[in-house]
Structures are given as C-alpha cells and as structure tokens.
Amino acid sequence: MSEGLLRTTLPDRAGAALRDTFLQQALTIATTKFIDLRRESFEGFPQGEALRDRARAIKEATLQHLDVHLERLADNVERLGGTVHWAATAEEAREIVLRLARDRGVRMAVKSKSMATEEIDLNEALEHAGVTPVETDLGEYIIQLAHEKPSHIIAPAIHKTKGQVAELFSRELGGRFEADPEVLTAVARRALRQKFLEADMGITGANFAVADTGTVVLVTNEGNGRMVTSLPRIHVALMGIEKVIPSMSDLVVFLDILARSATGQKLSSYTTLVRGPRRAGELEGPEEFHLILLDNGRARQIASTLREALYCLRCGACLNVCPVYRQIGGHAYGYTYPGPIGILLTAMLKGNESVRELAHASSLCGACKDVCPVRIDIPRMLVELREHLDREKIAPWSERVVFHAFRRLLLSPAAFRLSARAGRWLQRPFVRAGRLRGLPLLLGRWTRTRDLPPVAARTFRELWKELR
Amino acid sequence: MAGRAEFLERIRREVAKTPGLFGASTAPRPPRPAAAAEAIRRELAERWPQALDRFRQEFERVAGVFHRVPDLAAVPDTIAAIARERGARRLVTWDPAILGFDAGARLAADGCAVVTARAGQEDEASRLRHRADAAAAQLGVTGADLVLAETGTLILLSGAGRPRSTSLLPDVHVAVFGRDRLLESLEQVGVMLEDLHVDPDAAMSGAMINFITGPSRTADIELTLTRGVHGPKEVHAVFVEAP
Numbered sequence: 001m002s003e004g005l006l007r008t009t010l011p012d013r014a015g016a017a018l019r020d021t022f023l024q025q026a027l028t029i030a031t032t033k034f035i036d037l038r039r040e041s042f043e044g045f046p047q048g049e050a051l052r053d054r055a056r057a058i059k060e061a062t063l064q065h066l067d068v069h070l071e072r073l074a075d076n077v078e079r080l081g082g083t084v085h086w087a088a089t090a091e092e093a094r095e096i097v098l099r100l101a102r103d104r105g106v107r108m109a110v111k112s113k114s115m116a117t118e119e120i121d122l123n124e125a126l127e128h129a130g131v132t133p134v135e136t137d138l139g140e141y142i143i144q145l146a147h148e149k150p151s152h153i154i155a156p157a158i159h160k161t162k163g164q165v166a167e168l169f170s171r172e173l174g175g176r177f178e179a180d181p182e183v184l185t186a187v188a189r190r191a192l193r194q195k196f197l198e199a200d201m202g203i204t205g206a207n208f209a210v211a212d213t214g215t216v217v218l219v220t221n222e223g224n225g226r227m228v229t230s231l232p233r234i235h236v237a238l239m240g241i242e243k244v245i246p247s248m249s250d251l252v253v254f255l256d257i258l259a260r261s262a263t264g265q266k267l268s269s270y271t272t273l274v275r276g277p278r279r280a281g282e283l284e285g286p287e288e289f290h291l292i293l294l295d296n297g298r299a300r301q302i303a304s305t306l307r308e309a310l311y312c313l314r315c316g317a318c319l320n321v322c323p324v325y326r327q328i329g330g331h332a333y334g335y336t337y338p339g340p341i342g343i344l345l346t347a348m349l350k351g352n353e354s355v356r357e358l359a360h361a362s363s364l365c366g367a368c369k370d371v372c373p374v375r376i377d378i379p380r381m382l383v384e385l386r387e388h389l390d391r392e393k394i395a396p397w398s399e400r401v402v403f404h405a406f407r408r409l410l411l412s413p414a415a416f417r418l419s420a421r422a423g424r425w426l427q428r429p430f431v432r433a434g435r436l437r438g439l440p441l442l443l444g445r446w447t448r449t450r451d452l453p454p455v456a457a458r459t460f461r462e463l464w465k466e467l468r
Numbered sequence: 469m470a471g472r473a474e475f476l477e478r479i480r481r482e483v484a485k486t487p488g489l490f491g492a493s494t495a496p497r498p499p500r501p502a503a504a505a506e507a508i509r510r511e512l513a514e515r516w517p518q519a520l521d522r523f524r525q526e527f528e529r530v531a532g533v534f535h536r537v538p539d540l541a542a543v544p545d546t547i548a549a550i551a552r553e554r555g556a557r558r559l560v561t562w563d564p565a566i567l568g569f570d571a572g573a574r575l576a577a578d579g580c581a582v583v584t585a586r587a588g589q590e591d592e593a594s595r596l597r598h599r600a601d602a603a604a605a606q607l608g609v610t611g612a613d614l615v616l617a618e619t620g621t622l623i624l625l626s627g628a629g630r631p632r633s634t635s636l637l638p639d640v641h642v643a644v645f646g647r648d649r650l651l652e653s654l655e656q657v658g659v660m661l662e663d664l665h666v667d668p669d670a671a672m673s674g675a676m677i678n679f680i681t682g683p684s685r686t687a688d689i690e691l692t693l694t695r696g697v698h699g700p701k702e703v704h705a706v707f708v709e710a711p
Contacts, residue, residue: 026690029691030691033691054495056492057492057493057494058492058493058494058495060490060492061492061493061494062494063483063486064483064486064489064492065483066479066483067476067479067480067483070476070479071476074472080675084472086471086472086474086475088475088478136698137688138686138688138689138697139686139688142688142689155687155688155691156688157688157689158691160689161690162689162690162692165689181689181690181692181694182692182694184689185686185689185694185696185697188697189696189697189698192698193603193698196698197599197603212665213665221684221685221686222684222685222686222697222698222699223636223684223697223698223699223700224697224698226632226636226678226698226699227636227698227699229676230632230633230636230676231599231633241479245494246494247494247495247497247662248658248661248662248665249494249495249496249497249498249658249659249662250494250495251658251661252495252654252655252657252658252661253495253658255654255679256654263687265530265681266526266618266619266620266681267619267621267679267681268681269530269680269681269682269683269684269685269699270678270679270680270681270684270699271678271679271681272676272677272678272679273676273677273678273679274675274676275675275676275677276675277675278674278675279627279673279674279675280590281587281588281590281627281628281629281673281674282590282626282627282628282631282673282674282675283585283589283590283594283595283598283628283631284595284598284599284626284631284632284633285626285632285674285675285676289675293475295475295478295479299478299479299482300482302479302482302483302486303482303483303485303486307486
C-alpha cells in the first residue's frame with residue numbers, strides 16, 4: 001500500500017477489525033491505560049494548561065516564519081560539519097538515503113522509530129537496493145519481523161499478543177521462547193545489540209530540530225535512539241519541515257508536555273540532543289551527519305485548510321480518546337498515520353482523494369482536540385475536509401445528492417413542514433420501541449448498525465405555534 | 469532534485485500568502501543567558517537540599533537507585549559495592565580528571581577490569597578498542613553535568629574523556645554528582661542550554677547531550693513494563709555531599 005489509493009474499502013477494513021476479538025480487547029486495554037496515564041500526569045501538573053497554550057503559540061509563530069527557521073537550522077547544521085539535504089517529495093527523500101548508502105558501501109542500517117521513514121516507505125526501498133534495514137524499537141522490530149505495519153503511533157505492536165510474539169521470535173530468530181514479555185525483551189536485546197555494533201548507518205527521525213543551535217532532538221524510552229546515533233559511522237536524520245523550532249527555550253516547553261501526553265511520563269527515559277557529527281576529541285559518534293528536510297505535501301498546507309495539522313507532535317493522545325480509533329485500531333485507516341490526526345496527515349501527504357471515506361471516520365465529538373497538547377482543532381478541519389470533498393465532487397454522487405436535497409429541505413420552511421408530516425406517516429411501519437429500525441432499501445445500510453429517533457408526534461414548530 | 473534555494477522559495481511563497489494570522493510568539497529567551505544561568509546557580513546554592521530531596525523522590529519513582537556519600541574519596545567504595553552486588557567484573561569509566569576521583573585501584577583490588585576513557589585518545593585504534601571494551605563492560609561510571617529534580621533526570625554532555633556509550637552499553641550505569649549540578653525545573657534547564665550554546669565551541673567539547681530519566685524501558689509487548697531493553701537495566705545516582 002505504498003502509493004496512491006487503497007484497494008479495500010474502509011467498511012471492509014473496519015469490519016475485519018471489529019470481528020477480531022483479540023484486537024478489540026487489546027485496543028480497549030491499551031487506549032484506556034494511555035488515557036488514564038495521561039490524565040494522572042496532567043492532574044498533578046497545574047502549569048500544564050498554560051504550557052499547552054505556549055506550545056501551540058510557538059508552533060504557530062514558527063510556521064509564520066518557517067522559511068527563516070529552516071534556513072537557520074540548515075546553516076547551523078552545516079556549520080557543525082553536517083550535511084543538509086532538501087527533499088520535496090517522498091521519492092526524493094528515498095533517493096537521498098539510497099545514494100548515501102550506495103556511495104558509502106552501507107550493507108546494514110539500524111533505525112530508531114520514525115513515522116517519517118514509514119511515510120516514505122524507506123524500508124522497502126532500502127531492501128530493494130540491497131541494504132538491510134533493521135528496526136530497533138521493540139514494537140517496530142516485531143512489526144518488521146512479521147511484515148506488518150504499525151497500528152499505533154507510539155505503540156506500534158499493540159495488536160499482537162505475547163504468544164504471537166513468542167512464536168514469531170522462535171521462528172525468525174531460531175529458538176524456543178516463552179511467551180513472557182521479560183524473556184522476549186531480553187531476546188530482542190541480544191539480537192539487536194549485535195546489529196547496533198555491526199551497522200554502518202543509523203537512521204532516525206526527529207521529534208524536534210532547534211534552528212538556533214542546529215540540534216536534532218530524539219525522544220525515546222528504550223535507548224535505541226541513542227545507539228543509532230552513537231555507534232554507526234553515519235547518522236541520517238529524516239524530518240518533516242514542520243518539526244523545526246526556534247530555540248532551546250522553546251524545546252523545554254515541548255519536553256514538558258510531550259511525554260505526559262503520550263505515555264503519562266514526566267520525561268521519556270531518554271531525550272537525546274544531537275549536534276552534527278562527532279567533534280574533535282570525541283572517542284565515539286558518527287563521522288558523518290546528514291539531515292534530510294522533507295516537504296512531501298506539507299508546504300502547500302501552510303496557507304491552506306490543514307495548516308494546524310502542521311503543529312502535530314506525534315504523541316498519539318488523540319488516537320487513544322477517539323471513539324472510532326478505539327473500535328477499529330490503526331490498520332483499518334489504511335495509511336501510515338492513523339487516528340483523527342492521521343486522517344488530516346493522510347490528506348496532506350496523499351491528497352484529499354485518499355480520505356474520501358476516512359474524512360467520515362469521526363464522530364466530531366471533539367475529544368481529540370481536548371487532549372491534543374497543542375490543541376489542534378481536528379474536528380473543524382475534518383468538517384472543512386468534508387466540505388472540500390463535496391465541492392470538488394470527490395465525495396460519492398449518492399452522498400452529494402442526498403445532502404444537497406437535505407440542504408434544499410432545510411432552506412425552505414414549507415418543504416420542511418411538509419417533510420415532517422410525510423415522515424411521520426412513512427415511518428410508521430419501522431418504529432419499534434420508540435426507535436426507527438430496519439429501514440428499507442438504501443436507508444437500510446444506515447439502520448443495519450444504528451437506530452434513529454423517529455420524527456416527533458408533534459414537532460417543535462407545531463408546539464411553538466400552540467404556545468404563542 | 470530540488471536545491472535549497474528552490475525549496476526555500478516555495479516555502480517563502482506559501483508563508484507569504486497565509487491568510488488570517490493571529491499573533492503568536494515563541495518562548496521568551498533570557499536576553500543574557502550567562503547572567504540568567506548565574507542567577508539560577510546562586511538561587512540553587514541556597515535551595516539545593518530541597519532540590520535534592522525532590523530529585524531523590526522522582527529518581528526513585530522511575531526505578532533509579534539513590535546513594536549518598538560524604539565526599540569524593542568515598543565514591544570508589546560505593547561503586548565497588550554496586551559492582552559486587554551486581555556481579556559486574558568489567559567496568560568502563562569517564563576520565564578521572566573529569567570525575568574528580570579514580571576508582572581504578574579500588575576496583576582492581578576486587579579483581580575487576582577497569583577501562584578508563586582518557587581525553588586525548590582519539591586515534592582509530594583507541595576508538596575500536598574502546599568500543600569493544602564498552603560493549604563488554606557490565607558497569608559504566610560517569611558524572612552528571614546537570615541534575616533535574618522535578619523529573620529525576622541526569623543530563624550528560626558528551627566530549628573528550630566522556631564517551632556517550634559509558635551510560636548506554638553496560639547493564640548498570642552509575643552517575644556521580646555534587647550539589648552544584650542540581651536544578652529544579654525544565655525551564656531552568658532551558659536557560660542552561662541557552663547558556664551552553666552561546667559559544668558552543670568553548671563550552672562543549674562533544675556533539676551530544678543526553679537526558680537520562682531512569683533505566684531503558686519498553687511496554688511494547690502487551691503494555692507490560694520491561695526494563696533494560698537496549699540501554700541499562702539499572703541506573704544509580706551517587707550524590708557527593710562535600711561541596
């Protein structure tokens with residue numbers, strides 16, 4: 001599913017997810033736990049709300065001068081001896097990494113978790129070019145061995161049981177391993193430690209990049225981000241252009257709320273600040289540092305509908321609270337970024353056409369906006385996206401016809417009155433226990449999984465008339 | 469492939485046509501970072517005992533092990549005790565000139581092999597040797613350049629004589645620090661980072677800064693918290709009382 005549109009439909013994928021009992025259980029446990037951890041963390045942190053406002057303002061202020069900050073970042077990285085690459089598209093970004101790998105005879109690259117590299121399908125490209133990419137975040141490693149895709153931004157393997165992981169490790173790594181997370185983690189530690197020491201190239205994303213100092217910041221819990229940036233002789237960091245922030249003073253504002261929003265920790269175990277290649281006198285660290293700045297559809301949103309989605313920190317908090325994500329999980333969305341923010345990011349990166357169905361995979365309840373550390377107004381953008389799909393005639397014609405008819409109805413008082421009366425009469429055979437159920441024909445697709453309140457015996461307008 | 473100029477020009481165009489902007493500002497920065505950093509140090513010279521208590525509480529909350537010793541001379545014994553308890557036979561340490569103590573003799577007396585990273589060794593042979601030694605070590609000894617109380621975090625700058633892997637590759641990491649390293653809040657860390665970067669070439673010899681908050685951890689398999697997935701399984705902080 002690398003480029004373009006998917007072959008399956010959202011209802012098919014969602015249906016499959018709903019029938020998967022383990023997935024349902026795992027989703028409930030994981031999302032509930034993340035919600036609790038986040039809430040507890042912010043409860044004991046009264047300054048959190050003001051910090052969220054400040055973080056949002058920093059993102060907005062940075063976007064207003066994005067060109068200046070990027071230029072400054074690039075200048076500083078180069079001053080430190082790093083190389084900056086500019087990738088307008090996913091393809092260009094892949095080409096840059098492949099060229100670096102080819103020119104330097106890289107055979108194996110160790111990676112720390114990066115949504116940006118998922119976004120450009122880097123692993124497939126590397127394999128194709130004869131370079132072995134090794135994911136080293138435990139969740140990503142499991143996913144890679146199983147040839148699957150991540151199902152959650154920060155917990156990529158929540159859809160797998162320990163039994164499945166034990167089976168997978170036993171098969172892929174040779175051995176018989178007990179279905180115990182402790183044992184399995186130790187197995188991965190041993191297998192991956194060797195890879196860290198052997199790899200020629202380390203590939204990371206970036207949680208932030210500080211323009212003022214030329215620093216790339218990685219936030220991890222496992223320590224793989226540190227391994228990847230300390231041991232191989234080449235470090236390549238790939239980041240979306242919206243990850244740049246002006247100064248160290250800005251960085252600490254984000255650090256104060258990022259881990260709390262993601263996992264409820266005050267800080268993740270490791271926050272790693274990388275300033276270019278190793279310096280004179282240092283025994284360790286890469287000889288070469290490359291920073292790839294990726295656009296891939298981001299820049300054209302600066303002045304467009306999805307601007308606010310460029311604030312996103314990729315913490316995953318909006319996934320956990322979303323009533324749709326909690327039911328269908330990450331895979332059903334079909335693209336790299338799942339959940340409410342994922343719909344917007346997919347539209348940004350793959351075009352509006354790609355979210356024809358996904359734009360409706362939200363109840364617009366607003367829970368995502370409430371938990372977002374930078375208060376991204378996801379529901380507003382989803383509505384605007386739906387409007388756009390309709391205007392551009394990307395939405396299916398049946399949907400457009402129904403909604404345009406509905407619009408006519410609402411605009412004409414006489415037609416509206418008439419429709420209430422007609423509805424009252426027509427609905428009779430389908431009202432059971434005070435609810436509308438089992439509607440015929442096309443409408444039946446709606447009532448198959450939902451019921452509706454019937455048209456009232458006396459409408460508000462009728463009551464109002466009497467009261468006057 | 470798009471060059472830098474073309475890439476930036478496209479962004480400049482988009483930025484220029486942005487509609488309906490509202491006022492927004494970035495975080496306030498200390499106008500004179502050196503003075504601001506000095507002011508924080510002066511305040512902490514008074515308040516360090518409270519900061520230390522808070523550090524201990526938060527550090528233990530993230531599964532850190534806290535030790536307190538009267539002076540630098542007592543540090544080697546503490547490290548030897550940790551090594552004995554964990555069965556560590558091979559150790560790697562930062563340059564004693566940076567740490568302010570040399571645990572080598574004390575540990576050698578216990579039969580441990582100690583590898584010391586000394587500033588000034590950076591030829592390819594030393595590099596390869598050190599890497600093998602660090603990978604084989606079970607315990608790593610470092611200092612801590614800043615210690616953040618409100619999150620229980622040790623902040624380490626890399627550089628000559630202070631390799632990054634000492635706090636990463638061994639199973640057990642021991643960091644030694646004194647009262648002058650303590651800070652209360654991330655905001656204060658921000659000021660210190662601003663100060664460090666005013667003249668980076670003078671202040672920092674290395675290219676990496678690590679914030680370490682407890683041992684390496686993961687919950688990627690069924691959300692079961694497991695320690696020591698890639699980095700250390702244990703982190704010890706040794707506080708030295710004598711100023």
